[in-house]
Amino acid sequence: MKRLFPAPLLTLSLWALWLVLNLSLSPGHLLLGALLGFVAPLMFAPLRPLPVRMRKPGVALKLFLLVGRDVVISNLAVAWGVWRGGHKPPRSAFVKVPLDLHNANGLAALAMITTVVPGTVWSELALDRSVLLMHVFDLDNEAAFIAHFKSAYERPLMEIFQ
Known part of the structure; x- marks a missing residue:
């Protein structure tokens, strides 16, 4: 599941941002926003920073x-x-x-x-x-x-x- 949705909060945020910027809940915008929210985190996963482990x-x-x-x-x-x-x-x-x-x-x-x-x-x-x-x-x-x-x-x- 993590491979399919590497950043679920980012996926939801991009989808919501798309809908807010377009001021529309039409089926086309719902689909395009969902597609953007799904594809963008997959494409940019290699650019995400390494996880941080703060020891002290x-x-x-x-x-x-x-x-x-x-x-x-x-x-x-x-x-x-x-x-x-x-x-x-x-x-x-x-x-x-x-x-x-x-x-x-x-x-x-x-x-x-x-x-x-x-x-x-x-x-x-x-x-x-x-x-x-x-x-x-x-x-x-x-x-x-x-x-x-x-x-x-x-x-x-x-x-x-x-």
Whole structure:
């Protein structure tokens, strides 16, 4: 049954959305909406994300709070760096961070964290998922940044997802 209806809620939602958008309950629209609701989830099943198994919710909560703190601190640091930009320009750099995290859901969470924290940008991930290229707005010490990134973000995500 799961092969025939990989996402039953999505099937029902697409069918209902079709009917609402067409403002009609005619037999043709009922049939077309049902066909759309049946075929679309089958076609797009390979694109669905992997199921997530979160192992340690306590670690996830700590990571959430740490990211929130880092967002506030980084916002202030970037604002200060922009404000004093004429006197002391920021030392922007690309950093290659070696990764031990290979889980697709964990890497997606790491990408979101990197995007949310001001001053860092996820630039490229190696094809074998072993190295992450990041751009950092103001970098004092590359080794210290890599150590902080791995211990603060990558290690907790490994505990949660692997």
